[in-house]
Amino acid sequence: MGGAVELHHVVDGPEGAPVLVLAGSLGSTLEMWRPQVAALAGAFRIVRLDHRGHGGSPAPPGPYRMADLAEDVLALLDRLELPAVAWCGLSLGGMVGMYLGSTAPERLTSLTLCCTTAHFPDPQPWADRIAAVAAGGTEPIADAVVARWFTPDWAAAHPDQVAECRAMIADTDDAGYLACCQAIEVWDHRDQLRSVAVPTLVIGGAEDLATPVEPHARTLADGIPGARLEVVPGAHLATIESAERTSTLIAAHASP
DSSP: OOOOOOEEEESSTTTTTTTEEEOOOOOOOOOGHHHHHHHHHHSSSSEEEEOOTTTOOOOOOOOHHHHHHHHHHHHHHHTOOOSOEEEEEEEEHHHHHHHHHHHHHGGGEEEEEEOOOBBSOOOOOHHHHHHHHHHOOOOOHHHHHHTTOOOOHHHHHHHHHHHHHHHHHHHHHHHHHHHHHHHHOOBOOOGGGGGSSEEEEEEEEEEEESSSSIIHHHHHHHSTTOOEEESSSSSSTTTHHHHHHHHHHHHHHOOO
């Protein structure tokens, strides 16, 4: 609300290469995409961004709505003089992507939706999280949130990466995180899925407890015309847990 904000972003890869925008989950920063930068920056011009209220981006007063986050993205594309880009979003980033795919499809050449949803049937967990962050900030919820980002075995084998992701959550601006939760709490794009007019790949994490393949990824694949579903090992941040497989899928779908 109140107009677009100037999103913090980082650009990697050669000038003149096809542009791929990467947008992450609630509570993450653009650093969550490092595995994809390492794998794809030779073939793509990669633009990673922090949503409003996250990382290095401003946190204007809330509540936010998905339209606000999408407006921020369109303003960024305009500043970078990018008429159309390939989009890959995970969780919150996927929600923004499907919103753009139905309201501004001319700005996207392709759409990859990772571990995301068009709707959460039960808003109570979001109301509870909003209340928790309002009372104590993001630090007290960080352990519970990051526990759902990775499978237990993977987390045990990669403690440094888990600790880094936990710090992302704890360091997210409290008000910005809460306002993004408010956007997710009321998010329902199911009736607009048929109007997503962009070639779409849906990637689901087989062990994702936050947005399980059934029904979340399946609803997207069934509702978006021509969409294809791929399921990979991993929990909610499958782009990290199954980095090689997801990077291969993203590259193949985003290539012109």
